[in-house]
Amino acid sequence: MSQKAALLIGKLDHTRKEWEEVGQVASKLYEYPDGSRSDFIDKCRNGEFNGVFAMFRSNESNSITGNFDEELVEALPSSLKFICHNGAGYDNIDVAACTKRGIQVSSTPIAVNDATADVAMFLILGALRNVTQCFQAVRQGRWRGNFKLGHDPRNKILGILGMGGIGSAVATRAKAFGMKIQYHNRNRLPENEENGATYVSFEELLKTSDVLSLNLALNKSTRHIIAKPQFDMMKDGIVIVNTARGPLIDEAALVDALNSGKVSTAGLDVFEEEPKIHQGLLDNENVVLLPHIGTATFETQRDMELLVLDNLKSALKEEKLLTQVPEQRK
Structure with a gap:
């Protein structure tokens, strides 16, 4: 032996x-x-x-x-x-x-690809439909509460930052809902692995996406890869979804972007200092929050x-x- x-x-x-x-x-x-x-x-x-x-x-x-x-x-x-x-x-x-x-x-x-991608799609749909307001209201006996109309995923441009295994699984799910997929990696994927997604620059991804999904690893070069300068480039009313790592986003800058309306809604499974969550996110009814359960299935x-x-x-x-x-x- x-x-x-x-x-x-x-x-x-x-x-x-x-x-x-x-x-x-x-x-x-x-x-x-x-x-x-x-x-x-x-x-x-x-x-x-x-x-x-x-x-x-x-x-x-x-x-x-x-x-x-x-x-x-x-x-x-x-x-x-x-x-x-x-x-x-x-x-x-x-x-x-x-x-x-x-x-x-x-x-x-x-x-981890499928379970994490399922949660990402849940957050995309939840953010687009503003479900947090209704979730909270109905349990408090206020029926729909501060209800407002949401948006369909169909024909929305989903930008995937990090088209690895999880990002590709998110793209597959999003296509079933009629979303148009674009992505950015450090290096473009071979065409036969893109599955119809369009490769764009980082700046183009930020400027043209209706929904941005973060699916990349956290390291020194990606910490706060999304901060105020990046929010400033985005479309007004963009939806941000993060199922990767919290510190990819400058959380304080995200709160400011939500309060200003630059970001309309967000879906987050991870946080910068988890389990602590920025109070500005907890107070905002336009944010769908989950406690890092992306891979939490048997x-x-x-x-x-x-x-x-x-x-x-x-x-x-x-x-x-x-x-x-x-x-x-x-």
Whole structure:
């Protein structure tokens, strides 16, 4: 048997049996189900996880250890070569620090595409139809409350910023509602992957979209990619939807744009300082708010855990990852 141990940080909700089966290819299975950042770092430095070759970083692990920043990465056992992260977003892992240490990192794209795109479409429709006012009023016995007519999605131009797996899944759903799709990436997709969508510049996307959906990763270059200068370029009355990461948007600038009418409505599943939400968003009846539930289905959560385990087993058996993060791909 390979002398390579595996470590699980956090708990598993859907694949406990499959995790235990990893013991067939790992020399030992370690678990750190709860604790604190300082305790975890101490255990690493004291050699309790020596021999760990690959790590399963669960959905809840960040609440236990905090970010995998340079300090924590430096404390990890020297034997560790692979971090298999459960999540499409991995902005809480310092990939550069991992690369410097010779540690490869994987995430869970593909597994999250459909569930996240479903929520994005829910928010697009909800924002277009101004559902928050009615949701609140009917439960308060005020029937429709401060009701006003919404808009049909048909013939609206949907701008997708980040046409990866999730963005493409959003486009497919939006086309079924009669929306016209345009997108911007750093690089244009091959024509056979565009599925009829039109590639435009970032500036053109902002100027011409009726609805803007954010579906890109958070990193240093994309933080506050949508702020006051970008809002100023947009059509009056644009709809903004974000199911990616909160800090992509300058939240204070979004509140100002909503109050001025530049942005008519917004649909948000993520927030800049979540779980804290800007009071200006909470007070605005034109905003549809969800508490980061884009991947919160039984099916998707299980698929994510299984993909992490597939990466873990590939690391243990073949010393390579199936869905390595783009920054480390050659």
